[in-house]
Amino acid sequence: MLREAQGQRSRCSAPARGAGRGAVPMATRVRPWRLGPAGSAGAEKLATGGAASAEGPGRPGPLQDETLGVASVPSRWRDAQGFRGETKSCQTASVATADAASQARKRADAEVQTEAPGPGVLPAPRHDSARLAAFLRRVEATVVRELNRNWRSHAFDGFSVNWTEPQCTVTCLHTLGYPPAQGQGLHVTSVSWNTTGSVVACAYGRLDDGDWSTLKSFVCAWNLDRRGLSPRQPSAVVEVPSAVMCLAFHPTQPSHVAGGLYSGEVLVWDLSRPEDPLLWCTGLTDDTHTDPVYQVVWLPEPRHSHHFRVLSVATDGKVLLWQGVGAGQLQLTEGFALVVQQLPRNTKLKKPPRGETEVGTTAVAFSSFDPSLFVLGTEGGFPLKCSLAAEEAALTRMPSSVPLRAPAQFTFSPHGGPVYSVSCSPFHRNLFLSAGTDGHVHLYSMLQAQPLTSLRLSPKYLFAVRWSPVRPLVFAAASGEGDVQLFDLQKSSQKPTVSIKQTQDGSPVYCLEFNRQQTQLLAAGDAQGTVKVWQLSSEFTEQGPRETEDLEQLAEEVAT
């Protein structure tokens, strides 16, 4: 429209020469358009401007282009926006501020540390010996009479009371698994309960790898007391660069767990710190094992019984004791090495192949009665009785920062294959069990080399055997056929009392552990990567009368 207006203007300028005001009607005549009041004034101005320039410099030709100003046509349909405005302002009242400073001049620092509970000390009260003597004189006769009568009494023969509802069957309480590990085809190599009995941890790895493997694996823990326990989602997961072969929870710290790797390292994790769980590690030094670590055990320190050390057992023939020192390093404090030449000769063993002098150890169990006595299971199939206090130096060329000693004191007669698990009885100081690849469980007494009894549990390998912590005559064994067998020597010494089928396809069960706090629970891990927590019937958790005596009888009668 603007261009049109300009065009109009240029055509109109010629006849509009000399005409001032006349140009307006001229312009409007040619193309009438509606002009607002301001618009007509603007058009007039423009017209006069054009006319003036037309008259300015001489007389232009009849048709000449001139450039006029821009014609502006204000919009009709958009009204000029009037606005009504008001100005208001507000101001907050001034804020009163005051500055004050205070400084504590005296400070006191105090630390509180709970210590592990020591043995309770009973107060010794003062007493009057004369009155005590008089009292004893009065009651002695009665008591002696009752004691004799009781000794001869048959009143309670065979009498027993049931205090709890007897539970007849063994049920699977939980089936726990970690899908990423199961997806990689990892096996559960070890399970462990923590000191409070509420957390079960399992280690993933592979037990059938012959080669060096760079398999990443996991340590997973489930808190069974937590509401909303999700069986596929552990409450703590630790990723480990190498396969974990064994696991052991700390005896007093509920969240510390030690593990031994396929690479020979020993690590300690704190599961309560999800962002950085690694507490201590041995690293790969000259001292570390050169073969997979098959078992780790926590041991109390001899002088400070609430500090603990880690003992690791591997097939390179070394048994090493580690201590956690600052900066996350596990340092070797003591070490033992087993060489064939130094084994006690009380049992005739097969001659080892030439060149091999180390005795590979695969399992360890400490006696509950003598803290320095332990039993080692070996690849040669013979258990060894060893002592932490042994002094003789080991004839080995393996490098080590501490002198290695030879711990073996007694050799027991061998199994038909490597021993994968040993367990010392918590109720009898001399009895221990060993299970090996020949499918047999041997019950040994520390006093003689031949086993007291040998039970054939399975045609396949046996991977783990454990005594029950509450019943002196009960033990459990994990077999390569996929079942967990519970033996009650009181009922039958030939066949298992209960055989629990853990895996459906017969893949082996590699590890099992009883829960010492909740004694009806038994955890077992298998080759499919699942950990099943079994609830045992009450007959496995309640001690019958006189079981300890029966165990003693067992130890003595069969030996003769």
Added chain:
Amino acid sequence: MPGPALSRVHGLFLSLVPSLEVEETLERLQSQKGVQGIMVANTEGIPIKSTMDDPTTARYAKLTCNLKARSTVHTSDPQNDFTFLRIRSKKNEIMVAPDKDYFLIVIQNPTESATLWAPSVIT
């Protein structure tokens, strides 16, 4: 065995040294058949003398604090009084002989005539 006159003198001597008599009585009781342990505690449950180790002693000492036997017997028949308590448990038998100031607790392990376990055959 000393004759009656000599034992009377012996007893007289011991009554002059009461602590020796206490020890001797406890030894005699301990040597009875099947006795596992003996303890003397006062009415508050604090053990005074014991032949067992500390944790076991502490466990049995709590027995006397909670003993309601006297009140049970006495309230049911005021003429009656509590003289002796025998508790038979799965593992052993606990005997309590009371007094105004002290309790004597004896733990005995009585035999059972039948043995429950038969030897296995070595396969």
